[in-house]
Amino acid sequence: MKDAPVSADPERLGEIFAGLDAAPLGILIWSDERRLLYVNDHFRRSCDFPVTVDMSFEAFIATMAHWPECVLPIDPDTWQRDQIANFGSESSQDYLFATGLVLNVTQTPTASGGMTMSFADVTAIKNNERALQLAKETAEATDEAKSRFLRAANHDLRQPLASLKILIYNCIREEDPEHRSDMLHAMGIATSIMEDLLGALLQIGQLDAGRVQPRITSFQLSQLFERLDVQFRHQAREKGLRLSFVSPHGTIATDRALLERILSNFVANAIRFTEVGGIVVGCRREANGLRIEVVDTGRGIRPEDRERVFDEFFRSEEQRAQKSGLGLGLNIVKRLAGLLELPIRLRSEIGRGSIFSVTVPLGNIWHSEANEIEISETVAGEFVGTPIVLVEDDDILRQTMTQLLQRWGIEVHAAAEEAEAIRLIESGVSPRLIVADYNLKTQTGVDVVERLRKAIGAEVPAMIVTADAEPRVIESIRAAGLPVLVKPVSPPRLRVLMHNLLFEPSLAAVAEPTAAESRRNAP
Amino acid sequence: MTNNMEPVPIGSMVPLTGPSAADGAEFRKGMILAVEELNARGGLLGRPIQPIFADTCRQTAEEVVTAARWLIEKHKVHAIVNGYNIGPQNSEYEPIADAGIIYVHANTLLQHHDTVMSDPDRYFGCFMADPADYWYGPGFIKFISWLRDSGQWTPQSNRIAIISGSKPYSIVIANAMAKAAADYGWQVAFGPKIVQTPTHHWRDVLEEVRSTNPAVLANTHFYAVDLAHFQRQFRANPMDCIVYLQYGAMHRTFNDIAQEASDGVIVSSVIGLLRDEMGKRFEARYNARFGEGSTATIGCQSYSNMHHYAVAAAMAGGSGPPGDFEQNRKVAFALKGMIYHSVHGTIRYHPDWQAVVPYPVVTHDPSLGMPHIFYQIQDFRKPLSMIAPEPYNTERFISPPWMSGRAAAARQVATRNPRGLVGL
Numbered sequence: 001m002k003d004a005p006v007s008a009d010p011e012r013l014g015e016i017f018a019g020l021d022a023a024p025l026g027i028l029i030w031s032d033e034r035r036l037l038y039v040n041d042h043f044r045r046s047c048d049f050p051v052t053v054d055m056s057f058e059a060f061i062a063t064m065a066h067w068p069e070c071v072l073p074i075d076p077d078t079w080q081r082d083q084i085a086n087f088g089s090e091s092s093q094d095y096l097f098a099t100g101l102v103l104n105v106t107q108t109p110t111a112s113g114g115m116t117m118s119f120a121d122v123t124a125i126k127n128n129e130r131a132l133q134l135a136k137e138t139a140e141a142t143d144e145a146k147s148r149f150l151r152a153a154n155h156d157l158r159q160p161l162a163s164l165k166i167l168i169y170n171c172i173r174e175e176d177p178e179h180r181s182d183m184l185h186a187m188g189i190a191t192s193i194m195e196d197l198l199g200a201l202l203q204i205g206q207l208d209a210g211r212v213q214p215r216i217t218s219f220q221l222s223q224l225f226e227r228l229d230v231q232f233r234h235q236a237r238e239k240g241l242r243l244s245f246v247s248p249h250g251t252i253a254t255d256r257a258l259l260e261r262i263l264s265n266f267v268a269n270a271i272r273f274t275e276v277g278g279i280v281v282g283c284r285r286e287a288n289g290l291r292i293e294v295v296d297t298g299r300g301i302r303p304e305d306r307e308r309v310f311d312e313f314f315r316s317e318e319q320r321a322q323k324s325g326l327g328l329g330l331n332i333v334k335r336l337a338g339l340l341e342l343p344i345r346l347r348s349e350i351g352r353g354s355i356f357s358v359t360v361p362l363g364n365i366w367h368s369e370a371n372e373i374e375i376s377e378t379v380a381g382e383f384v385g386t387p388i389v390l391v392e393d394d395d396i397l398r399q400t401m402t403q404l405l406q407r408w409g410i411e412v413h414a415a416a417e418e419a420e421a422i423r424l425i426e427s428g429v430s431p432r433l434i435v436a437d438y439n440l441k442t443q444t445g446v447d448v449v450e451r452l453r454k455a456i457g458a459e460v461p462a463m464i465v466t467a468d469a470e471p472r473v474i475e476s477i478r479a480a481g482l483p484v485l486v487k488p489v490s491p492p493r494l495r496v497l498m499h500n501l502l503f504e505p506s507l508a509a510v511a512e513p514t515a516a517e518s519r520r521n522a523p
Numbered sequence: 524m525t526n527n528m529e530p531v532p533i534g535s536m537v538p539l540t541g542p543s544a545a546d547g548a549e550f551r552k553g554m555i556l557a558v559e560e561l562n563a564r565g566g567l568l569g570r571p572i573q574p575i576f577a578d579t580c581r582q583t584a585e586e587v588v589t590a591a592r593w594l595i596e597k598h599k600v601h602a603i604v605n606g607y608n609i610g611p612q613n614s615e616y617e618p619i620a621d622a623g624i625i626y627v628h629a630n631t632l633l634q635h636h637d638t639v640m641s642d643p644d645r646y647f648g649c650f651m652a653d654p655a656d657y658w659y660g661p662g663f664i665k666f667i668s669w670l671r672d673s674g675q676w677t678p679q680s681n682r683i684a685i686i687s688g689s690k691p692y693s694i695v696i697a698n699a700m701a702k703a704a705a706d707y708g709w710q711v712a713f714g715p716k717i718v719q720t721p722t723h724h725w726r727d728v729l730e731e732v733r734s735t736n737p738a739v740l741a742n743t744h745f746y747a748v749d750l751a752h753f754q755r756q757f758r759a760n761p762m763d764c765i766v767y768l769q770y771g772a773m774h775r776t777f778n779d780i781a782q783e784a785s786d787g788v789i790v791s792s793v794i795g796l797l798r799d800e801m802g803k804r805f806e807a808r809y810n811a812r813f814g815e816g817s818t819a820t821i822g823c824q825s826y827s828n829m830h831h832y833a834v835a836a837a838m839a840g841g842s843g844p845p846g847d848f849e850q851n852r853k854v855a856f857a858l859k860g861m862i863y864h865s866v867h868g869t870i871r872y873h874p875d876w877q878a879v880v881p882y883p884v885v886t887h888d889p890s891l892g893m894p895h896i897f898y899q900i901q902d903f904r905k906p907l908s909m910i911a912p913e914p915y916n917t918e919r920f921i922s923p924p925w926m927s928g929r930a931a932a933a934r935q936v937a938t939r940n941p942r943g944l945v946g947l
Binding site (some may be wrong): 368477 | 584611614617636637692701702708719876884941
């Protein structure tokens with residue numbers, strides 16, 4: 001307004017300028033002599049940029065070219081030259097500012113030979129565009145990953161599934177309960193391998209999206225070999241192949257699950273392409289770590305295929321003829337080894353066999369993760385695996401006592417009465433200790449102990465628990481030569497007495513009743 | 524919580540008589556030194572701390588429970604802080620839980636985990652300031668595997684023989700060792716065989732072991748005198764194997780009886796004085812106070828437990844007498860939350876176990892766990908050589924004199940770990 005040339009009705013012009021000031025974009029109007037005629041309020045308010053009416057276009061461009069707030073698409077001097085040369089021509093360009101603002105600058109020639117420039121804030125639009133683009137790319141990557149996942153899942157799940165089928169088939173006909181139980185155990189492991197595989201494959205499917213984060217830990221290679229043995233030995237046996245693992249000593253440091261995927265792909269391939277002979281999995285020390293080798297006596301790989309076997313969907317001519325495999329296994333290996341930065345190697349001789357190997361860095365044995373973190377008396381308590389017969393007619397007490405003893409690793413054989421306990425003995429239970437309640441429905445625990453000992457045919461250590469703290473009762477139990485605990489039984493007291501009876505019988509005699517002991521009388 | 528300046532009574536259950544009297548005397552000294560240091564700096568928020576000792580004699584359940592009751596009922600102690608009492612199997616937790624006071628001990632028992640986790644609310648105040656006996660098992664297996672894998676020793680086979688004493692502690696260690704063996708490539712060829720202890724007669728079991736020709740022979744019994752006889756009988760007709768005598772062989776009595784037969788024996792402890800600056804300064808203070816014949820590596824246990832308790836009680840705003848559950852819960856909260864670097868490594872209580880976490884078996888970070896230290900008797904006249912784990916070790920393993928010379932020269936192997944913890 002105040003900057004406008006006054007050549008018409010000032011009132012009218014005032015209204016026009018007030019309108020331009022209210023426009024939601026910055027406006028600059030240049031004369032044919034390239035001088036600034038007008039700058040609206042919006043420009044002054046939104047752009048912290050020094051402009052004065054009557055400044056030259058060259059000066060404006062020079063200032064903008066070296067204005068540190070603006071990110072120019074090309075070098076400032078070239079940009080400056082281009083802008084000056086393009087005065088009066090139509091153009092539209094987005095500029096990013098240090099504040100994150102994106103301005104669309106449009107210049108339009110005027111009838112008088114000058115030019116109007118408008119500065120529109122398009123930050124929100126640009127952000128939305130970028131977000132949309134990103135979402136699209138992610139969706140495409142996910143889609144691709146999904147397809148890969150489905151192909152890979154199909155491929156890798158076949159191995160344990162094949163084992164499972166064989167096991168189920170054999171199990172149906174197996175009559176020896178021990179063999180049957182072995183097979184059921186192996187089936188359990190095969191299903192857990194499938195479960196692990198699905199988890200790992202889900203990660204592999206995400207490899208391309210860069211979402212797999214290896215978790216490097218130190219662990220014993222022998223544990224991994226054991227799992228592979230369980231996973232593949234049935235398949236190898238079905239094919240008449242020897243599969244042996246040379247048990248290694250050594251701690252390695254890598255991602256356990258992903259290394260297992262690499263090795264199980266090697267072993268699966270070795271079994272698939274070996275008709276006679278066998279497969280040996282072993283390792284040798286190298287300067288940089290441990291080289292794990294899978295050696296087979298299979299048909300071998302032609303020199304021209306040795307690089308290509310690692311390509312996605314690569315299948316040899318024989319494979320294509322047999323329609324076996326999807327050609328994904330070694331590609332997965334390649335991807336995983338790349339991710340874990342583990343060198344893989346292949347040596348092969350046609351007709352004699354192949355050696356696939358992966359080299360892993362050595363780990364710190366002190367940091368090696370085994371099963372010991374699960375600290376529990378069921379793992380290594382002093383009573384672990386000790387068979388005990390418990391005779392208690394109160395259902396709830398029998399149940400809580402059983403739970404307590406089991407928590408200590410004890411193998412509890414619980415009975416509500418003598419006949420049931422005798423049946424347990426007859427069925428083959430051979431207890432190392434008898435724990436009997438005193439006040440059973442029709443008889444005393446002392447009698448039950450006597451009969452059980454007769455049934456077992458040995459003076460098995462025994463103890464009585466009683467809710468009856470009468471000195472007369474306790475005296476009679478002790479007179480029968482049995483140690484006694486008064487209910488509610490204090491777990492530490494029970495522990496001490498059981499320990500003495502089982503391991504230090506000379507101390508058991510000094511165990512005394514705890515009738516006077518008060519427990520849980522705290523506020 | 525009271526605001527007067529009366530002394531704060533702190534109980535300590537120590538075997539001042541009986542077979543563990545030597546350790547008991549050191550636990551007492553450790554408490555005295557800690558209390559003297561604390562009182563010199565103003566006590567517990569201005570109140571002097573008064574230690575009260577109860578003799579636990581042979582450390583049976585009855586004796587320890589009686590001691591706990593006497594401290595609580597007669598002396599109204601706010602806490603019981605001590606070293607270990609083998610035998611009560613947590614019986615003493617009952618009167619302590621009933622009274623709602625704090626109990627910090629170094630009983631080294633797996634049962635502590637079960638008791639505390641069975642009722643965390645009731646046993647809120649019971650803390651085991653050293654790792655459970657259990658950890659000796661996997662810790663030892665890792666140790667021998669480390670010797671093997673780092674080339675310091677070439678075992679003649681993967682067979683190990685395990686002999687246990689008849690105490691729960693020894694049985695648990697033997698079971699845990701057997702359980703961990705296979706994971707590291709070892710085969711338990713003998714045992715765990717439980718021998719009735721105490722005993723001086725080991726020849727029969729040694730002959731049984733001989734028929735299995737093991738590369739490692741571990742005895743998890745812990746009485747120094749019994750183990751000294753074991754070692755003398757072993758040396759009379761040795762086998763080509765490493766000998767591990769759990770804990771008991773750390774005692775002077777062991778060397779006094781076994782003499783030169785001791786040399787080469789491996790011993791370990793999940794709690795022991797470190798030989799760093801802190802440990803050395805403590806040892807100097809301890810010996811200056813109680814004389815050169817004192818054993819700081821045992822006294823340090825009650826010493827650190829008392830200091831840690833005092834800091835926690837101060838953080839909580841004071842200690843609580845029997846019955847003041849509310850105040851003592853605050854102290855327990857502070858004990859649990861505070862990582863305390865003691866002269867024998869870090870005391871950090873596991874939130875569920877309320878027991879110290881061992882390094883390196885559970886935590887791989889030495890600043891977060893108490894080191895399970897392995898020693899070798901290299902010259903029975905000299906102090907034990909601390910050979911593992913890094914970064915605390917000060918010496919290296921040497922091949923025992925009775926073994927074949929296969930691994931005579933300990934091989935120095937470059938480390939790949941920038942923190943120097945690998946040794947591979």
